Amino acid sequence: MDQPTSGAGPADEADGGAEVLGRPLPEGVRRRVIALVSDAFGGLTVSELPAQLRQYARFTPTRRAKFAGNAMAAALESDALFRQRIGERLGQSQPELTGALEAGSPPAAADPLDVAAAAYVLRPVGWVKLVESAGEEVQRADAERADEETRRELEHLREELERARAHTRAETERLRTELEAARKEAESLHRKLRSALSEVKRGEAALRRGAAEADAQRADSAAQLSAAESESRRLKGRLGEAEAALEASRRAAREGRSVEDMRLRLLLDTVLDAASGLRRELALPPATTHPADTVDAVEPGRMSPKDIAARALSETDPALLDQLLALPQAHLIVDGYNVTKTGYPQMPLEKQRLRLLGGLSVLAAQTGAEMTCVFDGAELAAPVLLAPPRGVRVLFSKAGVTADELIRQLARAEPPGRPVVVVSTDREVADGVAKAGARPVASVLLLKRLSRV
Numbered sequence: 001m002d003q004p005t006s007g008a009g010p011a012d013e014a015d016g017g018a019e020v021l022g023r024p025l026p027e028g029v030r031r032r033v034i035a036l037v038s039d040a041f042g043g044l045t046v047s048e049l050p051a052q053l054r055q056y057a058r059f060t061p062t063r064r065a066k067f068a069g070n071a072m073a074a075a076l077e078s079d080a081l082f083r084q085r086i087g088e089r090l091g092q093s094q095p096e097l098t099g100a101l102e103a104g105s106p107p108a109a110a111d112p113l114d115v116a117a118a119a120y121v122l123r124p125v126g127w128v129k130l131v132e133s134a135g136e137e138v139q140r141a142d143a144e145r146a147d148e149e150t151r152r153e154l155e156h157l158r159e160e161l162e163r164a165r166a167h168t169r170a171e172t173e174r175l176r177t178e179l180e181a182a183r184k185e186a187e188s189l190h191r192k193l194r195s196a197l198s199e200v201k202r203g204e205a206a207l208r209r210g211a212a213e214a215d216a217q218r219a220d221s222a223a224q225l226s227a228a229e230s231e232s233r234r235l236k237g238r239l240g241e242a243e244a245a246l247e248a249s250r251r252a253a254r255e256g257r258s259v260e261d262m263r264l265r266l267l268l269d270t271v272l273d274a275a276s277g278l279r280r281e282l283a284l285p286p287a288t289t290h291p292a293d294t295v296d297a298v299e300p301g302r303m304s305p306k307d308i309a310a311r312a313l314s315e316t317d318p319a320l321l322d323q324l325l326a327l328p329q330a331h332l333i334v335d336g337y338n339v340t341k342t343g344y345p346q347m348p349l350e351k352q353r354l355r356l357l358g359g360l361s362v363l364a365a366q367t368g369a370e371m372t373c374v375f376d377g378a379e380l381a382a383p384v385l386l387a388p389p390r391g392v393r394v395l396f397s398k399a400g401v402t403a404d405e406l407i408r409q410l411a412r413a414e415p416p417g418r419p420v421v422v423v424s425t426d427r428e429v430a431d432g433v434a435k436a437g438a439r440p441v442a443s444v445l446l447l448k449r450l451s452r453v
Helices: 010-014 027-041 051-056 061-067 069-078 080-093 095-103 112-122 127-282 305-310 318-325 336-343 349-367 403-413 427-435 443-451
Strands: 331-335 370-375 392-396 420-423 439-441
Touching (some): 027 061, 027 080, 051 061, 051 069, 061 069, 069 080, 080 095, 080 112, 095 112, 112 127, 318 349, 318 420, 318 443, 331 336, 331 349, 331 403, 336 349, 336 370, 349 370, 349 443, 370 403, 403 420, 403 427, 420 427, 420 443
Parallel strands (some): 331 370, 331 420, 370 392
């Protein structure tokens, strides 16, 4: 952080004379100035702050002092208006100190660092002397503190030295006692060592005798192992012969079974080829009629969507949708978002789609009708990742094409006479598909029917 060396600003020069620090701002005073500015910083609006300090407006006083110390010191030194605003905040928080400084009589009991920091911000007459005297006071206090610490450290070292000398004397005496005891112990150990050497010699003799006996036992064991290995090789040979005989018998059994299977399959292929050749020779067509088709009777007429509409059922009765889907080769086209935003608009779009498609999948399994669900995809930046449920075709409209237009295209693509049911509350969609021969129904009708699934 650059330490300001001059306390003169534009406001000071306007008063007729500028007081200037003859040396860098003492470190203790500098830290106290930054802390003071950081505390007063939060009371200013962003517009009242210099441009270089506005980025620190939301920082806590501690973080401002840590990261914006250089910038605050530079702004305080160069920006007289900013220094004046900080001085006003200081006057509000410490009125007694600021009043005493302005009157030229700082409190004698006040901390010199606080007095110097406030004087540096407020710049009263004689502020340079206050800052310099505070620096000298801090240096003097630091020197006295260092002397006191040095004296305490020296005294501590003297005490440590005396304790070390006493410990050394006691340790020396203890080592002498232990040395005498060690000498006596060594003499005893020498005697025991001589006795142990005699025992070792006797043990070595016994070891030699044991080694001879072990050699004899190893020779006997080697002979027995050789005989056992010979017997093992003989048994392995007999086991190999038995396994070979077993494999030969299994192979013979498999070959016999394979021959019988081959003969049976050859006979079956011969019968099938003969039947196929006979059908080709006689040019027999596949059977398309059944005995019941030869009985003369009157068959019922087939219902159309218009016949269903003519029956006395309410437009919101789910039974109407069941009758329409019961027609042969019925195709149900659903305006997806029109239905979901009618039934459960508070849910997210993804959950709306999943809930509707789950209900349509069950309805498709119950009725066997073809089902297509259309969603508006004109505003999508990328295709929706979706696994369509069984029995339901899921389509999204292309860029520039609305879901309503895609539904009308689907209705026009169906051949005349096929039962096509379009679920949408949109009036334009209903009128458009009706012109194409489809039967429009309201979204609430499908919602009621799905609530029974």
